[in-house]
Amino acid sequence: MVDIDLIEPAPDSFGDRIGRAAAVLSRFTWQATASGGDVQIAIGGRITLDEAPALWKRVAEVLDRVLRPEHVRVNLSGVEEIDGACLALIVHLQSTLARRGIPCELEGGSPEVRRLLALYSRRRVRKRPPRRPRSVTDQVGQGTIVLFTAARDGLSFFGELFREVLHALKNPGTLNLRDISLTMERAGADAVPIVLLINFLIGFVVAYQSAPQLQQFGANIFVVDLVGVAMTRELGPLMTAIIVCGRSGAAFSAELGTMKVSEEVDALRTLGMVPLRYLVVPRVCGLALVAPLLTLFADGVGIAGAAVVAATQLDVTPTAFLTQLRHAVQPWDVGSGLIKSVVFSAAIALIACQQGLATSGGAEGVGRRTTGAVVSTLFSLILLDAVFTLVFGAFGV
Amino acid sequence: MSDPLIVVQGLTLAWGSRILLQEASFEVERGDVFVILGGSGSGKSTLLRHLIGLEAPQAGRIEIAGIGAPQLDGSAPEFGVMFQSGALFSSLSVAENVAFPLHEWTELPPEAISAIVKAKLALVGLDGAQEKLPSELSGGMRKRAAIARAMALEPNLLFLDEPSAGLDPISAAELDELIAVLNRALGLTVVMVTHELPSILKVGKSCILLDAESRSIIARGSPKQLATGSPDARVRQFFAREAG
Numbered sequence: 001m002v003d004i005d006l007i008e009p010a011p012d013s014f015g016d017r018i019g020r021a022a023a024v025l026s027r028f029t030w031q032a033t034a035s036g037g038d039v040q041i042a043i044g045g046r047i048t049l050d051e052a053p054a055l056w057k058r059v060a061e062v063l064d065r066v067l068r069p070e071h072v073r074v075n076l077s078g079v080e081e082i083d084g085a086c087l088a089l090i091v092h093l094q095s096t097l098a099r100r101g102i103p104c105e106l107e108g109g110s111p112e113v114r115r116l117l118a119l120y121s122r123r124r125v126r127k128r129p130p131r132r133p134r135s136v137t138d139q140v141g142q143g144t145i146v147l148f149t150a151a152r153d154g155l156s157f158f159g160e161l162f163r164e165v166l167h168a169l170k171n172p173g174t175l176n177l178r179d180i181s182l183t184m185e186r187a188g189a190d191a192v193p194i195v196l197l198i199n200f201l202i203g204f205v206v207a208y209q210s211a212p213q214l215q216q217f218g219a220n221i222f223v224v225d226l227v228g229v230a231m232t233r234e235l236g237p238l239m240t241a242i243i244v245c246g247r248s249g250a251a252f253s254a255e256l257g258t259m260k261v262s263e264e265v266d267a268l269r270t271l272g273m274v275p276l277r278y279l280v281v282p283r284v285c286g287l288a289l290v291a292p293l294l295t296l297f298a299d300g301v302g303i304a305g306a307a308v309v310a311a312t313q314l315d316v317t318p319t320a321f322l323t324q325l326r327h328a329v330q331p332w333d334v335g336s337g338l339i340k341s342v343v344f345s346a347a348i349a350l351i352a353c354q355q356g357l358a359t360s361g362g363a364e365g366v367g368r369r370t371t372g373a374v375v376s377t378l379f380s381l382i383l384l385d386a387v388f389t390l391v392f393g394a395f396g397v
Numbered sequence: 398m399s400d401p402l403i404v405v406q407g408l409t410l411a412w413g414s415r416i417l418l419q420e421a422s423f424e425v426e427r428g429d430v431f432v433i434l435g436g437s438g439s440g441k442s443t444l445l446r447h448l449i450g451l452e453a454p455q456a457g458r459i460e461i462a463g464i465g466a467p468q469l470d471g472s473a474p475e476f477g478v479m480f481q482s483g484a485l486f487s488s489l490s491v492a493e494n495v496a497f498p499l500h501e502w503t504e505l506p507p508e509a510i511s512a513i514v515k516a517k518l519a520l521v522g523l524d525g526a527q528e529k530l531p532s533e534l535s536g537g538m539r540k541r542a543a544i545a546r547a548m549a550l551e552p553n554l555l556f557l558d559e560p561s562a563g564l565d566p567i568s569a570a571e572l573d574e575l576i577a578v579l580n581r582a583l584g585l586t587v588v589m590v591t592h593e594l595p596s597i598l599k600v601g602k603s604c605i606l607l608d609a610e611s612r613s614i615i616a617r618g619s620p621k622q623l624a625t626g627s628p629d630a631r632v633r634q635f636f637a638r639e640a641g
Contacts, residue, residue: 259487266451267484271498271546274471 037070044078077108183286203305256356291345408457435607477547
């Protein structure tokens, strides 16, 4: 007969030391003895959640060390008190051994212990089909299906939206003006401070970074051309779009996603409203109307940031700055930026609303779709900007 | 001679790729309080979504008299729906929620709409809650407000999804009483999904019981009949609230 308690491993890890300390402090007893293939474990004392770590360590030791027992008996006669969590660990021992083909009997115990044991030993065996590993072909196929389904849904959404925009143009009275003005206020007026601050800093930083290079060639005044053209054609619309995407795109997606999961969109449909017409068109229109204004503000403060650097670092007076600005920045520079801003804002609203209305699965789904909307929109903005650059370049403007 | 308001024939419906109900047929008579029963996952709410046109059936036909197949195509609603959570528009007050369909589908002046809203809210016992937001209401009040909104355009057919689910017994009984009154006094046909036995027995006039395993309707008749004398063990088990 071998007392398994005597076979202690060398305390070579922090976990082992903690386990030993827990065993010393525990209020329960665990005596395991082996005779041939039979292993007998006698458990006693008060075993509550505080003792669970020590108990778990004992259970794990048996499962790890008793390699080939033919039979395990666990005697619970000495148990004065045991709670559900600890009993679950003992049942785990039994079921794990059973899976290895080793019978494990739980014997003895007070009526309370037996009742609790019966409760935790209840098994609902449901045969599940074994999970087969997915082949690379299967994964690629599934991925392709998901990709095409998303593309189809997106295309279908834009098609339906186009129809609704046409409907709104033919019947202006059906437009949800309340939501248009609300969108203009939230996405436009409320965004002015952050748009002004960020674009001022962008203009300031671009001018500051380029100042030493320009000074080397005595081309201080050309900081006006650099920042003026960059802000109006590129940075103003792009930075404004990124801010609008982070503020309003995420808000649209979360708002519509929450409406979707709380059945408000379904309720809207049963009240005879078309969600695209009622929810999406106003947001697209509101954002497309307000984005050019924000972009104009962005252009102005970006150039103002550069003017500060020009005056303090490059000895360019405000009068000289304005005179050079009139020559450097042409109406088309501002116009092309405004065209971009309209397209960018429409893309933000469309992608955010599409993601919002595609939400399913509760709060987690709202979060996932909101993240997806922001990421997709940022990618689309950069892509659209590249397309604009190529198209404007092809036309020489 | 029967005069069904809703006729469902050979309906097969699915949730994703999972078939929930196959070849189901039933009729709802005018003035009925028709209860769709079944255990969790049997497709009760999905069937309701098909009846109101939110989902298209895989096969089969749904006809609502005077409407044909239900289609939510942006035209004025012909029936009212109360969703399980109430689905009130969270950015609008209770009064604005009830007024919403009236603003959208009638030419009534604001004063008239306001008077109708007051009357509807009084009918459902929410006189003092007009200016409250949905988030300020209890579950039972939200459901009452949703019923008021569903009835704003005077439909003759009302769909209710789990009206008394999640309510305390008193609120649930009050809501049941409201449904019974609407049915009796206004002649409203009510189709409701529920598995609350007190509600079923109190307001239901006829019912069907869906079974998830056989994906079919396993019983139909009056709730009292089914509760007391069904030969089918599954029906007896359902009404006796016994675990499987």
